[in-house]
Amino acid sequence: xxxxxxxxxxxxxxxxxxxxxxxxxxxxxxxxxxxxxxxxxxxxxxxxxxxxxxxxxxxxxxxxxxxxxxxxxxxxxxxxxxxxxxxxxxxxxxxxxxxxxxxxxxxxxxxxxxxxxxxxxxxxxxxxxxxxxxxxxxxxxxxxxxxxxxxxxxxxxxxxxxxx
Amino acid sequence: xxxxxxxxxxxxxxxxxxxxxxxxxxxxxxxxxxxxxxxxxxxxxxxxxxxxxxxxxxxxxxxxxxxxxxxxxxxxxxxxxxxxxxxxxxxxxxxxxxxxxxxxxxxxxxxxxxxxxxxxxxxxxxxxxxxxxxxxxxxxxxxxxxxxxxxxxxxxxxxxxxxxxxxxxxxxxxxxxxxxxxxxxxxxxxxxxxxxxxxxxxxxxxxxxxxxxxxxxxxxxxxxxxxxxxxxxxxxxxxxxxxxxxxxxxxxxxxxxxxxxxxxxxxxxxxxxxxxxxxxxxxxxxxxxxxxxxxxxxxxxxxxxxxxxxxxxxxxxxxxxxxxxxxxxxxxxxxxxxxxxxxxxxxxxxxxxxxxxxxxxxxxxxxxxxxxxxxxxxxxxxxxxxxxxxxxxxxxxxxxxxxxxxxxxxxxxxxxxxxxxxxxxxxxxxxxxxxxxxxxxxxxxxxxxxxxxxxxxxxxxxxxxxxxxxxxxxxxxxxxxxxxxxxxxxxxxxxxxxxxxx
Numbered sequence: 001x002x003x004x005x006x007x008x009x010x011x012x013x014x015x016x017x018x019x020x021x022x023x024x025x026x027x028x029x030x031x032x033x034x035x036x037x038x039x040x041x042x043x044x045x046x047x048x049x050x051x052x053x054x055x056x057x058x059x060x061x062x063x064x065x066x067x068x069x070x071x072x073x074x075x076x077x078x079x080x081x082x083x084x085x086x087x088x089x090x091x092x093x094x095x096x097x098x099x100x101x102x103x104x105x106x107x108x109x110x111x112x113x114x115x116x117x118x119x120x121x122x123x124x125x126x127x128x129x130x131x132x133x134x135x136x137x138x139x140x141x142x143x144x145x146x147x148x149x150x151x152x153x154x155x156x157x158x159x160x161x162x163x164x
Numbered sequence: 165x166x167x168x169x170x171x172x173x174x175x176x177x178x179x180x181x182x183x184x185x186x187x188x189x190x191x192x193x194x195x196x197x198x199x200x201x202x203x204x205x206x207x208x209x210x211x212x213x214x215x216x217x218x219x220x221x222x223x224x225x226x227x228x229x230x231x232x233x234x235x236x237x238x239x240x241x242x243x244x245x246x247x248x249x250x251x252x253x254x255x256x257x258x259x260x261x262x263x264x265x266x267x268x269x270x271x272x273x274x275x276x277x278x279x280x281x282x283x284x285x286x287x288x289x290x291x292x293x294x295x296x297x298x299x300x301x302x303x304x305x306x307x308x309x310x311x312x313x314x315x316x317x318x319x320x321x322x323x324x325x326x327x328x329x330x331x332x333x334x335x336x337x338x339x340x341x342x343x344x345x346x347x348x349x350x351x352x353x354x355x356x357x358x359x360x361x362x363x364x365x366x367x368x369x370x371x372x373x374x375x376x377x378x379x380x381x382x383x384x385x386x387x388x389x390x391x392x393x394x395x396x397x398x399x400x401x402x403x404x405x406x407x408x409x410x411x412x413x414x415x416x417x418x419x420x421x422x423x424x425x426x427x428x429x430x431x432x433x434x435x436x437x438x439x440x441x442x443x444x445x446x447x448x449x450x451x452x453x454x455x456x457x458x459x460x461x462x463x464x465x466x467x468x469x470x471x472x473x474x475x476x477x478x479x480x481x482x483x484x485x486x487x488x489x490x491x492x493x494x495x496x497x498x499x500x501x502x503x504x505x506x507x508x509x510x511x512x513x514x515x516x517x518x519x520x521x522x523x524x525x526x527x528x529x530x531x532x533x534x535x536x537x538x539x540x541x542x543x544x545x546x547x548x549x550x551x552x553x554x555x556x557x558x559x560x561x562x563x564x565x566x567x568x569x570x571x572x573x574x575x576x577x578x579x580x581x582x583x584x585x586x587x588x589x590x591x592x593x594x595x596x597x598x599x600x601x602x603x604x605x606x607x608x609x610x611x612x613x614x615x616x617x618x619x620x621x622x623x624x625x626x627x628x629x630x631x632x633x634x635x636x637x638x639x640x641x642x643x644x645x646x647x648x649x650x651x652x653x654x655x656x657x658x659x660x661x662x663x664x665x666x
Contacts, residue, residue: 014591025355033352038626039613039617041350042354044608044613058327059333120551154567
């Protein structure tokens with residue numbers, strides 16, 4: 001089908017993963033109560049997972065029919081890394097992961113401060129002093145609005161003795 | 165009646181609630197206007213912060229954010245040609261050409277007034293029709309709710325995204341996520357893999373924030389370097405003659421908006437596009453052609469998308485079926501507050517209904533005030549670089565998720581959903597149906613089993629019930645038509661019919 005847009009890099013793999021996930025979900029749903037009755041807890045999960053399997057078969061067929069991604073600017077894995085998961089995304093996701101790990105350990109204030117500092121610095125690329133002021137300012141604003149005005153309990157760090 | 169009026173005015177008389185609604189509207193305008201921040205994202209983050217509050221406070225704030233957010237998208241559409249929200253896509257088509265002529269201020273003023281008018285039509289419809297519908301909804305059987313849930317997910321799945329299969333997959337995935345945990349009927353574990361962590365289920369706020377907040381932030385990373393354009397603003401309050409001239413069109417567009425908003429699964433974005441189309445068809449001699457700054461094309465979508473807000477509340481408050489993604493999130497909020505949206509909501513907690521109507525009305529008036537003021541400050545804030553915005557969204561998402569149960573596991577779920585959501589969005593899947601599935605899944609499961617038990621576990625009786633009761637029959641026909649319209653048979657038959665005509 002030439003009228004349809006070409007596949008995005010990695011789309012075929014994603015469609016396959018979607019199918020595998022659907023099948024795994026169906027297997028797990030079957031494990032709940034099997035085909036023992038029509039009102040068992042497992043029947044609706046099985047219907048949903050079955051729907052996923054059928055839909056993903058259609059998606060896979062459709063994706064496979066479309067033209068292969070444009071490889072003039074490098075191989076498929078290379079264009080996947082360029083268009084879908086560039087270094088910037090990988091670094092930001094890595095930063096988020098570090099942030100989430102640090103959150104229960106260092107507490108909201110310290111970990112968010114560090115995350116904002118790192119993320120602003122990486123994405124905005126301005127003078128570190130400007131970044132630091134901005135991170136401190138926005139952190140202060142978030143803290144004021146959510147902790148002081150809305151009385152939300154913010155995570156406290158176990159490492160810092162629950163002080164902040 | 166007097167009681168209704170009393171509940172209607174709660175929000176007007178309590179200074180704190182008044183402040184919350186006003187603040188929500190103001191915040192909503194900015195959230196809606198900043199590309200990359202969506203109303204859905206904002207409400208899902210907000211809900212985690214407000215769940216410890218009184219219901220009234222949370223509802224007042226959310227009503228404001230919803231009203232303001234739907235309108236706010238139009239401002240960036242006019243000033244920067246970037247629709248701040250999907251509901252402002254049509255607005256950008258006419259608004260930006262006006263801004264290029266230096267008439268941005270006038271365009272903003274006109275959209276504000278028309279949005280407010282549309283908002284009132286939607287609210288009026290909510291106040292008038294919701295009580296009627298909810299009384300009617302009491303006649304609904306469990307299988308009817310199952311059908312309504314299916315239709316809701318199907319509609320969201322078909323109207324958005326690249327293909328029906330992708331929408332259906334997303335909806336089913338959501339249902340599956342909603343199933344995790346102990347089965348409410350038999351207390352058997354489902355998808356728990358024997359761990360205690362999963363027995364309580366996956367908190368849907370984590371799913372909402374992940375799919376709408378983090379995933380969207382990751383998508384926005386691609387357009388980090390897009391520079392903002394500067395704009396000049398002069399005249400803001402619109403001419404009375406203009407308002408008079410477009411009043412009729414605004415009313416018709418509001419009607420469209422209310423109905424589209426009330427249909428489960430369709431919200432302001434579709435309402436706006438349909439109203440734009442209506443304006444295009446019904447305007448014979450526009451002052452300027454469509455696409456070059458035609459005011460008719462600006463008025464219609466803006467009146468319609470705000471009318472859709474009131475409309476979207478109708479199925480949510482009466483049937484427990486969200487009218488769009490934002491109301492899906494609001495349903496989540498009501499559940500957190502121990503309320504059950506559905507036909508009994510109006511009889512069990514009538515004050516809540518009139519309170520909602522009251523706060524929406526108030527939010528609409530706030531919209532008029534804020535919409536016509538503060539545009540200079542506004543342009544500055546909208547120019548905020550995404551490099552600053554994205555980290556802030558992530559911090560808010562993390563804290564928002566953590567705040568639900570003070571459970572660090574939830575934030576890992578949130579991040580996982582965020583990354584999965586990013587890939588889904590990139591490959592043309594919509595995340596809206598996922599959230600709808602998460603929220604409607606357990607309801608559909610329970611209703612399916614109730615209906616099956618009612619049919620004594622006999623599949624023949626079960627299926628016969630779908631066609632032998634009038635309400636079920638209508639819903640079944642609707643469901644099947646929608647399903648068939650997505651298959652090749654439909655286009656084949658249509659092509660044949662057209663051939664016969666010719």
